[in-house]
Amino acid sequence: MSVHNTSVLNDTGILQLEGASVVIVYTEWNEFIINELLAGSDRILAKHNITSVVKIQVPGAVEIPFAIKQYWEETKGTSKQPSSFIAFGCVIRGGTPHFDYVCKAITEGVTQLNLTLPVPTIFGVLTVNNVEQAEERLGGIHGHKGEEAALAALKMMSFQRQLVSGKL
Template sequence: MIVRTEWNAATIDKLEEGCKKILDEYKVKHMTVTVPGAFELTFGIKNYWEQHKYKDDKPCVFIALGCVLRGDTPHFDYVCKAVTDGIVQLNLILPVPTIFGVLTVDNQQQIDERTGGKHGHKGEEAAITALKMISKSPQIP
């Protein structure tokens, strides 16, 4: 299950495309849920789990995709900490892993370097991490 943000859509589209590419290569069924921004990722994941945990379509992993771009105020620091702490909490309370696929960057160059540039493709890396975590989770079919 991919949970992505509307905010910074062009960047998130690239992350999601890379993520889906890997999941499709490994024939992993996936779907996407969209939330407004990075701050809402954790609620979106927890809410989806609560609605589907007893259903046949419950996810075996969540991949959180977002991008927080530094601005001129401390807002960046608050959002980054909240999202990081929220994903840590999800990994402690949910029986399935939540993968951190959130870019925390200063500028467009850093985005480009992480969506297929010199630092690889963080969307693809998030999907690979998800596959590894699925294989380590005994309760996941």
């Protein structure tokens, strides 16, 4: 019996997104989990003909918002400026409060980016108690969060294009 949320597991509301580009910023930590998040997003982006995808690796989750902001600033006004960002990471609870600080920092950082940048930043950071919970989110009972993040990016880019064109 599947119990995962299917609200973003469909293509409803996704427009043809010619010229769209996505920048994915991901962490070095928990590489096998990150690789599967990336593979899931690659499948969805390819299915929707998004061929302009840039991937940037950073040391850890706390560094993701900085990298996204810097990429945006450095590409402002150029053809390299993306239509959306996706943040991928996996923070696994350990025996110290470090987990709580990292989760709070990345959540607040991505939220701030969504309030300041004119393009969406999708939160694809897994915050889990153990590796088993991460695996459940890589095609297990909780869906595939890499695929879902890519779908969210596509839907938000579609939303933005509809808003700009006056079709909303």
